[in-house]
Structures are given as structure tokens and as C-alpha cells.
Amino acid sequence: MKNNFTILKTLPFALFLIIFFVSALVLYQLKNAPKNIKSIKSQLIGKNIPEILIPEVNYFGSSNQKQNLNFKEYENQIFAVNFFASWCAPCRIEAPILEELNKIIPVVGVAYKDKFMDTKKFLNDFGNPYKKIGIDNYGKVAIEWGVYGVPETFLINKKGKIIYRHAGPLLYNIFKFEVLPLVQEN
């Protein structure tokens, strides 16, 4: 055999090109296909809120009231429940937006597995967006609410039923396009 460039030797490359272009075509179709956006839906949506049995803590008052956190005063109105912790970085991001929300509807905070002094410092540093705060030392309430992680926010309607859940920091666009319309509707 003489040392010549033969067309035969480009054959592997040609085959590869075919496979390459077909794969590209399929990928292109896949990319443009409608996607199912999977959102985490709470099992609790449409159900009554689980009973809460944790102490309410007044972080800035002179005396610690020894009473359980309750939502009695918010019956017949829409309100929000927010799970947070001082050790959770994303909670800091959502603090100003929660404050906005608190101006429209009452927001109840649940401090998840947090120390009293840490929570107090957190509220001092980033502002207190809550009407009242309960402390969930053992994470029991979080389990009953099926909380996936902190922060997490629930909306409860006039009939005491959960209508919305958002896992993760309540960013501005979520607040504006998801939470506000729901609040106005109800």
C-alpha cells in the first residue's frame, strides 16, 4: 500500500458527523419541548392548618409571656405563617420582603430550632417583620406542617385553610406575582 490519503479514512469521521447532527437535532427538539415545571406542592393545601403547640415568645418585651402561639385573632382574615431561623442565610434575603407583606397582612413567624439570643440578634439586625413569633425548639411543628426547609411561607385564608405554600426565600417577583394576587383575591 502506498502512503496516500484515501477517502476511506474519512469514513469514521463522516459517520461521526451523522451521529453528531442527529443528536443535535433531537436535543434541539427536546429543548423546545414544553416542560413540566415541577413545583413543590404541599399536601396541606386546601386543608385546615395543623394545631400549633409552641410557646409564643416576645423577644423585645420586658417579661416572657407563657402562652402558646395561636391564630385566634386572625380568624376571618388572610394571614401568613413563615418558618425561619437565624442560622439560615436565605432568611436574611427575604426579611425586607416579609416586612412589606406584614404591612398588608399579618405575618406570624416560627423560629425553627433556634436559640433565644440568636433569634433576637437576627431580628435586631435584619428587622422584625412578624406580628408575633413562636419558637419551635424541637422542629415538631415544622414536621406537622410538612416543612421542607427554612425559609418557608404559608398563606392561610379566612376559613383557616392553607391556600399557598412557598419553599425558599420569598423573592420580590414571587411576592409580586404569586403572593400579592392571592392576597387580593381573598
Next chain:
Amino acid sequence: MIPEIGHIFLIITFVASIMQILFWIYNINSFHGFTVNILKKSALINFSLILSSFFILTYSFIISDFSLLLVSNNSHSLKPLIYKISGVWGNHEGSLLLWVLILSAFTFLVSKKNSNINPKLLSSIIGVQTIILSLFLAFILFTSNPFERVEILPLDGRGLNPLLQDPGLALHPPMLYIGYVGLSVAFSFAVGALIIGEINREWAQQMMPWITIAWSALTIGIALGSWWAYYELGWGGWWFWDPVENASFMPWLIATALLHSVRVLEKKLVLVNWIILLSILAFSFSLLGTFIVRSGLLTSVHAFASDPSRGVFILIILAIAIGGPLILYAFKSSSFKEQKMQFNILSKESAILINNLFLTTATATVLIGTLYPLFLDAFNGNKISIGPAYYNATFAPIMAPVVFLMAIAPLLNWGQHQQKNLSKKFIFLIITTFIGMICLYIIEQSSLFALICGSLSIWLFSGVITDIIAKIKEAKIKFNKLSQVFFFISKINLGIHIAHIGVAVFLAGVTGEQFYKTEYNGRKHIGDIFDVGEKSLEFKKIEMLDGPNYKSQTATFNLLNDGKVINVLKPEKRFYPTEQSQTTEAAILSDFLGDTYLVLGDGNKEIGWSIRVYFNPLISWIWGGACLMALGGLVSILQNRKYRKIIK
């Protein structure tokens, strides 16, 4: 903080690898001895950085650091430690990190072990390896970062897919990746040879151990995957021609062809272009496998990371890593000096050439079967899947001649001159096979295909025995001196014989499973006694039990023979609450001669439970055979090392 260190290590390695590539390209023609030294050092640095990064990820899994997205999605604080560790590679991002870890390890080892080859070739090899490394590091850093933090701090992890919580599968990805990535060494050797335009017998000798290691690991990896599918998925079979299985099988077939043809190149300078092409193809198929698994192009049980944008990135990697060398091949492969191949039909090299021809054709049929659904999807949007019927009709007939030749080839000599007593060996081989066939027919009367398949196994086995006996006779060693005989056997090419016997054992297993399997499907109530084949089963009870991180529904069956209980089978259905998923644990009674395989389906007290029973004769031989093949590979590496030391 600690995960960020791992992340920074990866970024440093990525930047450093690009600088190394530039350095190598800059010095590609003006070659100095110190270039290769710097490249060797950089291979060590890359390896240590990636290793540290991998340890950091493992550490995050062990301490269950759920602030990492990967850990929170794939681990759980209650999971046993071994599955926390195997969770590192039980997912897309972590397994890619393992991939680059193995790649950098191989690069480092090559730079260490092959330091005596042509320094220009060595620096090209390291350079090509570094290009692949940088491509995959870019892929990790830009699309699949294992060190990504979470937005929501989860209370606990989501757990590892329960199907993957299994000892067999904990080892499956590492073995498979050692195989896949090990083939990159052959690839880099080939591209290196193309770049420097020079090839010699030493090239083949240096490359041989790497191919053998990769091939053995790939064999074990595939076998582990198949074993896992057999006992965990509860489908009752051992090979499903699933696209992802094919993706691992195609590199194996090409690597097998390469493994044999490189032996020809070790002896004389022929088939050079062919071997270069095979080396490139073997690793290309590994990459294609990665692409198929990772891009979600083809759906299968493995599609745990389907994301089209990742697919685009891998496609770009493929274009560079496969397209580039193939263009290089098209233009430069003609420049190699070659000896003239003297074609004698009765010689080892021609037998190996024919074996290569069949193996590559077989690979092509698998490739067509795997990609055809993709082509159809691209052009008219139809979604089809190609099943065993296609492969039984195309793949099996192509592989039969391969096995037929496998028994003959070791008996032949290299080159033109054949020994005089060759016909004697053939007669011995034919007679022993014929006796075996008759025995097979007497034991179990069966179809023609079963007989062909079974006798091929016997044929191969007697081929190996014939070869060993003939070699002992030639060396004039008396058979009654056993110690001498064993010493002699350990000196001949024992690895090859073990691997070939492995294939014979494997084939026997396949014959048993394919042609002598009995299957039973039905719905049964508690207390029922029913016959399956020659034995019968009694459904005793069903109960709910608690496992460490699952709840299980366990049934108890008695296996009866002539009314006597000979064994108890306990198939389970497990429910994993964290992952919200269910697995089927088949009850398998395994022994040397075959398995009894019982799967519990859905049901309740009123309508009974659906059950499936299989008697799979010789099925464990399939994996036993695969283990023998891999063992053969390892033995031949060890033998070669000894042999080289003697020469030195």
C-alpha cells in the same frame, strides 16, 4: 467553608489544565526534555487537587452537610455510612467528579509508569489527557457543579434512590468508570502517535497493560450492573439491551477487539492504522455512552440526569474529543511505516483479524439498535424502543463465529510456519466437543439452538484444554509430576486461558438461562400449594416488617420437593418513606446449578397476590464467567510484568 475549598480546587485545576495545554501546544515542535518533566509534575498536581476535592465532597456526604444541594438531594442523615459514601457517585454531579478523578489518576499513573518511552510521545499523551480533563472540568463547573449550595436549608436530605442503595451498585459506577476512562489512555496513545507521526512495537507494549486494566474493570463493571439488575429490579433477566447497557457494552466489544489486535502489533508492525482507529473508537464509545446516559436523549432506568442543556455541552465535548482525532486520523494515519502483512489464513494474526472483523460488526449492530430510535425520533418524532428480538436476530449470529475462532486461534502459531501436529490438536478438539455434545443431548433433550449454544461453550473449553495439554507435551514434561506441570502452566499465557475459560463458563450460563428457563406467573392466596416445573411452592404467610429506613411487606414461601420442605423463600416489597418510592426485593435461592427466583407483586387478602417464579439454570455462571474474564486480564498483566523483569 469546606465545600468552597473543594470548589476552588476544581477551578484551580481547570485553569491550570488550560495553561498546561497551552504550554504543551507551544512546545509541541520545539521539544526539550524539561517540557515532559513539567507536564509530568502538572499531572501529579491535577491529580492531587481533584483527589482533595473528591475527599471534600465525600466528607460533606459523611457529615450530611445538607447546605449542599447535591447532599440534600441524594443523602439522608439516617442512611447507613456505606451508602452515604456511595451516594457521592450515585448521582450526576458526583459521578462526573469521580470520572475526572479517575482520568487524572490514569494520567498521573501513565506519566509515572511509562516514563521510559519517547518523551515526545509521552508529552503528547499527557497533553491529550489534559485536554479531555479540561473539557470535563468545564462541564462540571459550568453545568453540574457538585459544590452548589442550597437556597432553602432542608431539614433532612431527600435520600438516595432506594434502588441504588445496594452493595453491588455501590461498586458498579467506580468499576465502570475505571473501564471507560482507562480506555482514554489507549486513545491518548493513539492520538499521540498521530501527532508525532511515529509508531513502533514498543508503543504497543506500553499501551497493552492499560487496555487490559480498562478492559478487566469494564468487564467487572458491566457484570456488577447486570447482577444488580437481576436481583434488584425483579425483572428476572440479566441483560435487557437497554440503551444504557449497550452504551457500556459497545466500548467493551471494541476494547476486546483492541486487546487482541494490539498483541499482533506487539509482535510485528502490521495493522497499524486499524489499531489507531480502534483505540480512538473505544474511548469514543465511552464518551458516547456518557453522552447517552447524561443527556436524556434516550430514556431508560438510568435516566437520572436528563437535562437537555447538559446534553448540548456534552455534544460539544464529543465534537472536540471524537471529531478532532478522527480528522487527524483521516489526514495523518497514512504516514506510518508498516511491515507488509503476509496473509496466511492459518496463523494467529489472521484469526485475530477475523475476530476483529466480527467484533466490530457486532458493535455496529448494537450501535444501530441503540441509535435507530434516536434517528426515527429526529426525523418523524416517533418514539420506539428496540428489544431483544432485534439483538437475538443480529448480534447472536455474529458472535457465534467469534467463539468458534476463539478455540482455534490459541492453537495456531504466529506467522507463516505452523507446527506439524496441528491436525492432531484439531482432531482432539473435535472429538472432545462431539462427546460433550452427545452428553448434553442425553442430559437435556432440547432445541437445535440450545445445542449449538451449549456445544460452542464445550468447544471453547476443550480448545483451552487442548492448548494447555499440547504445550505441556511440547515441553516434554511428564503429567505424573504435578508440581512441574503446575509450574509450567503458570509460565505460559495463563491469563489468556483463564479469560477464555471465562467466556466458556459465561456461554454455558447463557445457554442455561436462555433455553432451559422455566417461568410461572399467577395470582395466589395464603395457604395455596402449586407446582412450578418439577418442584412445588407453598404460600405460607405475609407480614409487615420494619427495616432501618424502610417498611417492608414480606411473604414466606416454602419450596417443596416430593412434599418435603427443602427451602424457604422470602420475597419482599419495600417502601422507603423518605424517597416515597417502592422497591421489589426478589427472593433468590442461588446455587451452583441454578437459581430459584421469586417475585412478590401487588395484591391483598381478597384477590390474592400476584407472583412470578423463575427457575434459571446455571445463571450464576454468567457472572462467574465475567469474573474469570476479568481475572484473566489481571493475571496477564502480572505475568507480563514478571516477563519484562526477566528480560531486563
